[in-house]
Amino acid sequence: MVRIVFRDEAGHTHEIDAEVGLSLMECAKTQGVDGIEAECGGSMVCGTCQVYIAEPWFSAIAPASAMEAEMTQYTRHPRPTSRLSCQIVVTGAMDGMEVGVPEAQR
Numbered sequence: 828m829v830r831i832v833f834r835d836e837a838g839h840t841h842e843i844d845a846e847v848g849l850s851l852m853e854c855a856k857t858q859g860v861d862g863i864e865a866e867c868g869g870s871m872v873c874g875t876c877q878v879y880i881a882e883p884w885f886s887a888i889a890p891a892s893a894m895e896a897e898m899t900q901y902t903r904h905p906r907p908t909s910r911l912s913c914q915i916v917v918t919g920a921m922d923g924m925e926v927g928v929p930e931a932q933r
């Protein structure tokens with residue numbers, strides 16, 4: 828398990844214990860993180876699992892595939908640091924990572 832902190836735009840935080848090997852979205856959903864709706868269940872078609880990942884974490888995790896990068900453009904309020912949490916596999920190197928939750932998804 829690794830500790831990951833979700834932070835909304837008002838500054839409220841929700842810390843979870845994420846299981847290595849699962850997607851970040853699955854971990855967030857099972858632990859009730861507000862704003863991670865994941866309506867498509869991880870099929871990369873809804874964009875409601877969008878998160879913002881700040882540096883240094885953004886550069887440290889595996890980059891988005893071309894398909895994820897394209898889909899991310901159609902999310903609500905995308906940013907250069909947007910990712911789809913259903914496409915991020917939790918690794919041990921993510922311990923302590925902070926993840927932003929878009930206000931539009933809350």
Ligand code: FES
Binds near residue numbers: 870
């Ligand atoms: Fe739908 Fe990630 S859960 S795009």
